[in-house]
Amino acid sequence: MNIQTKKKVNKAFLYAVQIFVAVVFVIPLVWMIVSSLKPEVDIFKDMNSLATLMLNNPTLENYKEMFARSEIVNSMLNSTFYIAMILIIGIPVNALAGYSLAKLNFPGKKIVLGLIIALYIVPFETVLLPLYLVSNGLGITNSYLALILPFVGNCFNIFLFRQFFMSMPKDLEEAASIDGCGPLKTFVRIVIPNSKPVLATATVLTVTTHWSDFMWPLISVTSKEYKTVQLAIQGFFTDPPVRYGPIMAALVFTTIPIIILFLLLQKYYVEGITSSGIKG
Template sequence: MSSRTSSIERQKLIGKILFYLGNFIIGIIFVSPLLWMLCASLKPEAEIFANMNSIRTFIPTHASFNNYIEVFTRLNILNVLKNTFCYIALILVGDLFLNSLCGYALAKFDFKGKGLILNLVIALMVLPMEAIMLPLYIEMSQLGWVNTLQALVIPFIPKCFSIYMFRQFFSDIPDELIEAAYIDGSGHIRTFFSIVVPISKTVYATVFILDFVAHWNDFMWPFLVMTGEEKRTIQLAVQVFFGTQPVHYSAIMAALVISAVPMILMFIFMQKYYVEGIASSGIKG
């Protein structure tokens, strides 16, 4: 009996070792491009593409911060980061506030046309940005919003995916909890902000992360509507290094590292809420 127990425990131990080893290998594969980019940003131009077939490509033998100095010299990086954080913050505030209210209404209120609106929200989720980019740009031009903050922010506050995420999460909140608040004299608005919002941190964090990543990486729309150099976002600023001859890939790597740091830090600190939010609202019907 003890031999059989020992054999089972050994098999469990081997299985656990293989599981973690497999996860480690997969993690290294996914992280390796980021590691290579970081190492390349510390190398001189002549060494970036050397030793690409060996592990030495991840080892900067003549490491220096000259590439980062070049980035800060050629770009007003603080102004670029300020522009990017400003417009993303405005989108996030509008998204989390308005779309959560819409999701709550679709989850907990009964009104005529509710099913039609929900179906329309789901249908519009599959509409790609490329399909509406041209008419949206024409609309911004006619409103005189080209090269203004409004063109970056206002079209992207309403989001069907965010509404759907909030609706799915709020649907799982017990009706009895909300009814108890009504019995205590709380109105709809007070109930939402005092009862629903505090217990919905995971879905708010999920929408926050998805929105932040999407707009931080957005290039095409800012490229169309932001024509002034003083209003560049981070992705437009990085493009400067690709469009200036000769192309210095070492400086490009340094600029890309700078642009990636905020996303990495955000996900590190908020990954717990992100995973919980996806599990609780993203896959339930």
């Protein structure tokens, strides 16, 4: 087998593995969508074969029941609002912190970076109770502040920004410095406009994390006024009757915004993950 043939075989094998992995991840999503359009009695039929992915008697009754039983739209608006506030406040804060760690020299810089990495490693469950006690002590529980303030600073996003800024060419900053720009002016006028990939990456990761967050909203807000997407979905499991058709419909309906966001930012997201992951 010559070198060219060997390369083609390796490439074909790699594509086959990638297709297989893609199918493994896509099948549950397809099953969820198909199940949301099936009558309740047909959802768990033929689970041992691909026939379960077939749609024979499509119906929208599950979606009608979903809207009738739950204020899913209001919950989605609540989640959209508080996540948007986290992005609006948090992205500049995390980007500035990452830029400082990447480009500025100050005493204790390595210690601060080590602490950020260490805090990221700590599981959220270990700080859940202390975080609730602090929030309750500040009197911000059962409000949007409880959902927003604890997550403005994000250790992973800070590290992500730091890695990306480390890879930026120094020529841009030197040119800005010659033109009389200080660090902050350089950051705003030069660095940020050239940071679309990492901004998109941080946005996608932040949105997906908090859109699917269940535990913190469950203990920090109790009023229906602040109910989030995951709490609304949980209601289908706790409020009788428990029917899987509306559950599947709710899962599909609340997944659509995340899919749209990813498709819109996919190009920048992949570029940001790649550049932030291999540089630094």
